[in-house]
Amino acid sequence: MKRNVLIIGAGGVAQVVAHKCAQHNDKLGELHIASRTKAKCEAVIASVHAKGAMKVPGVFAAHAVDATDSAAVAALIRETGCQIVINVGSSFVNMTVLEACIETGAAYMDTAIHEDPAKICETPPWYGNYEWQRRDRCKAAGVTAILGIGFDPGVVNAWARVAEGMMDSITSIDIVDINAGSHGKWFATNFDPEINFREFTGTVYSWQNGGWQSNTMFEVGQVWTLPVVGDQKAYLTGHDEVHSLSARYKDADVRFWMGFGDHYINVFTVLKNLGLLSEKPVKTAEGLEVVPLKVVKAVLPDPASLAPNYTGKTCIGDVVKGVKDGKPVEVLIYNVADHKEAYEEVGSQGISYTAGVPPVVAALLIADGTWDVGTMVNVEDLDPKPFINLLNTMGLPSRIKDAEGDRLLTF
Amino acid sequence: MKRNVLIIGAGGVAQVVAHKCAQHNDKLGELHIASRTKAKCEAVIASVHAKGAMKVPGVFAAHAVDATDSAAVAALIRETGCQIVINVGSSFVNMTVLEACIETGAAYMDTAIHEDPAKICETPPWYGNYEWQRRDRCKAAGVTAILGIGFDPGVVNAWARVAEGMMDSITSIDIVDINAGSHGKWFATNFDPEINFREFTGTVYSWQNGGWQSNTMFEVGQVWTLPVVGDQKAYLTGHDEVHSLSARYKDADVRFWMGFGDHYINVFTVLKNLGLLSEKPVKTAEGLEVVPLKVVKAVLPDPASLAPNYTGKTCIGDVVKGVKDGKPVEVLIYNVADHKEAYEEVGSQGISYTAGVPPVVAALLIADGTWDVGTMVNVEDLDPKPFINLLNTMGLPSRIKDAEGDRLLTF
Numbered sequence: 001m002k003r004n005v006l007i008i009g010a011g012g013v014a015q016v017v018a019h020k021c022a023q024h025n026d027k028l029g030e031l032h033i034a035s036r037t038k039a040k041c042e043a044v045i046a047s048v049h050a051k052g053a054m055k056v057p058g059v060f061a062a063h064a065v066d067a068t069d070s071a072a073v074a075a076l077i078r079e080t081g082c083q084i085v086i087n088v089g090s091s092f093v094n095m096t097v098l099e100a101c102i103e104t105g106a107a108y109m110d111t112a113i114h115e116d117p118a119k120i121c122e123t124p125p126w127y128g129n130y131e132w133q134r135r136d137r138c139k140a141a142g143v144t145a146i147l148g149i150g151f152d153p154g155v156v157n158a159w160a161r162v163a164e165g166m167m168d169s170i171t172s173i174d175i176v177d178i179n180a181g182s183h184g185k186w187f188a189t190n191f192d193p194e195i196n197f198r199e200f201t202g203t204v205y206s207w208q209n210g211g212w213q214s215n216t217m218f219e220v221g222q223v224w225t226l227p228v229v230g231d232q233k234a235y236l237t238g239h240d241e242v243h244s245l246s247a248r249y250k251d252a253d254v255r256f257w258m259g260f261g262d263h264y265i266n267v268f269t270v271l272k273n274l275g276l277l278s279e280k281p282v283k284t285a286e287g288l289e290v291v292p293l294k295v296v297k298a299v300l301p302d303p304a305s306l307a308p309n310y311t312g313k314t315c316i317g318d319v320v321k322g323v324k325d326g327k328p329v330e331v332l333i334y335n336v337a338d339h340k341e342a343y344e345e346v347g348s349q350g351i352s353y354t355a356g357v358p359p360v361v362a363a364l365l366i367a368d369g370t371w372d373v374g375t376m377v378n379v380e381d382l383d384p385k386p387f388i389n390l391l392n393t394m395g396l397p398s399r400i401k402d403a404e405g406d407r408l409l410t411f
Numbered sequence: 412m413k414r415n416v417l418i419i420g421a422g423g424v425a426q427v428v429a430h431k432c433a434q435h436n437d438k439l440g441e442l443h444i445a446s447r448t449k450a451k452c453e454a455v456i457a458s459v460h461a462k463g464a465m466k467v468p469g470v471f472a473a474h475a476v477d478a479t480d481s482a483a484v485a486a487l488i489r490e491t492g493c494q495i496v497i498n499v500g501s502s503f504v505n506m507t508v509l510e511a512c513i514e515t516g517a518a519y520m521d522t523a524i525h526e527d528p529a530k531i532c533e534t535p536p537w538y539g540n541y542e543w544q545r546r547d548r549c550k551a552a553g554v555t556a557i558l559g560i561g562f563d564p565g566v567v568n569a570w571a572r573v574a575e576g577m578m579d580s581i582t583s584i585d586i587v588d589i590n591a592g593s594h595g596k597w598f599a600t601n602f603d604p605e606i607n608f609r610e611f612t613g614t615v616y617s618w619q620n621g622g623w624q625s626n627t628m629f630e631v632g633q634v635w636t637l638p639v640v641g642d643q644k645a646y647l648t649g650h651d652e653v654h655s656l657s658a659r660y661k662d663a664d665v666r667f668w669m670g671f672g673d674h675y676i677n678v679f680t681v682l683k684n685l686g687l688l689s690e691k692p693v694k695t696a697e698g699l700e701v702v703p704l705k706v707v708k709a710v711l712p713d714p715a716s717l718a719p720n721y722t723g724k725t726c727i728g729d730v731v732k733g734v735k736d737g738k739p740v741e742v743l744i745y746n747v748a749d750h751k752e753a754y755e756e757v758g759s760q761g762i763s764y765t766a767g768v769p770p771v772v773a774a775l776l777i778a779d780g781t782w783d784v785g786t787m788v789n790v791e792d793l794d795p796k797p798f799i800n801l802l803n804t805m806g807l808p809s810r811i812k813d814a815e816g817d818r819l820l821t822f
Contacts, residue, residue, distance in 0.1 A: 299686035
């Protein structure tokens, strides 16, 4: 039994986490939110109260913290008495927040792999570079650390584990992420442009034929036919979950596919080829040192500003192939989310919604002990059933489509 | 009779001017070159000596000057005893250099309209905003100031004057500028990206039906069939010479067309729509104030670096229509230049070459008194014949194509 939640970060995903925590504060206890800018946290809390989202009267307090400072985060954990930390700040702060959890014994969650701002696409498996090096220390300290518990990574890892239970062996896991929504801007990224573009500028790693395969972004594309969103072109993309799932399913091919329209690819290609996505500083003729990528971020729309006008749906699914009783089997497990519904419920668009709900579900499972495992895990290491059942009731129903039809996935 | 030339600027065009002045230093006297960075001037002079371009032994000296400081430029003019100033620095320094010429009595030339760095595309006629406001003072001081004596503006203005002499009245002047060359880079601008993009981000002004017509860039396109380069798509573009020619030929339509490939237009459109061509500062998440356009300039190839590998040809022409003896007539006057030949002769690509040769021809005509008119003029105000004859011998032959065929234009 753990209680009281500290949310790190105050962006679009943090907004969803805050609303969902508030909707379940009877089980989670006191709520706290901290980021570098306290005013951003206060705005999130104000939006929670504006929606009347607090299930029962209780604390929801804002704090300023520099999350790159482990000691400051640890002090805040102690001061607030939080036993559960949901880190949805920048991926650059993951390790300092995790260290604070190891020091204080609080449970840790994040939704994306740790990144060093100075490096792009390190060698695989990416979890091995930072997170897994701290696994033994989590175990020794009895600290529950659930890595990558957003949607992808996160729910898609749990689905792989469900599929594992349905087959004798898995031969391939293809995770397909399609955003068929429209934000109405000429161009925008759906989350922090700096993180968004970094995902696509490095080597694309996939796990195939028992080893890492390297490609470049937009080199390998394929049209996928999915429920609701229909035929969608998606491209082989490097993604967190490939790096943990390939460790568990060594004999399977593990690939991640992200949908992109031609317009996105064109803008990305122009910016990349000109050198404007570089994180290395350039010097202007006037002698000013500046990182091009940070200027691109500065001119693009703030992803949070997209939510009010976002329409359409997302579809994220696992296409898992394997063998059952000597015969080939295939299953699609998926979710469809709606941007407008998400905005109406929690004030964020669908992509933030799908990333922000799962860690709150996990927080509830840690609070009641189900997932309070006292060590560092990726999501596929945990029993997926209680997680999927609770997701079904909290806005992100899982559906399954196989030879027997298309139906709600429930246990 | 005027002697001794001061070149302001040390870029690609200045390089051409330096070489061509050296080739005629028997008539021009001492040569001087000045820019903010003295080392750049020294590099230009070194390239002149490396080619053995000095016709007779003589002075060619480098100087550092801040050309935005009129007094400093005037002091340099006095110190060097230069009576002819060829200003091929940034368009931002035109008025301060002109003021220095008015103060010292030196003849002034430039190749592009003055620009205020804080403004893009002021109201037409552009010459009326800065240059022509100083016409009376030039006249009073007996200062010869030839505005826009590059290729376009410059040679194309002289061609319009030639066509004027061949017709009873002119009904339209279409100036078409095609670069059919290839620099081999994924993307680059042929001259300073800051100036290049500024040309295309504002309103496109053309003179039609006796008034200014406004369009946006790439809104009006047309395929032109030209000698050597063949069919080329060009777009209605705002350009200096439209602003002076429309004053002389009020009853004619005066338009400027620049050739662009789809790739250039795509890159330009992406950068413009994202806000990366803005001259207004943005603030990064880290609080750094930076002008996006200056960052774009910093990541693009230095135009001077393109020269060694530039291949192919440029074709610039005036399509002039009018009436002669009651019948419609049409003439094309044009030049074809070769990037590689330009580089071999003077170490610059063809676009710098076409811009840099004409002011040196004009300097020779000022030196021998032919064009030393003692007032401010645009090129169409001057007798074009000696200019075109001399251009024919100095690397930029004019050709004429009309009902009588295609031949060298000479007088």
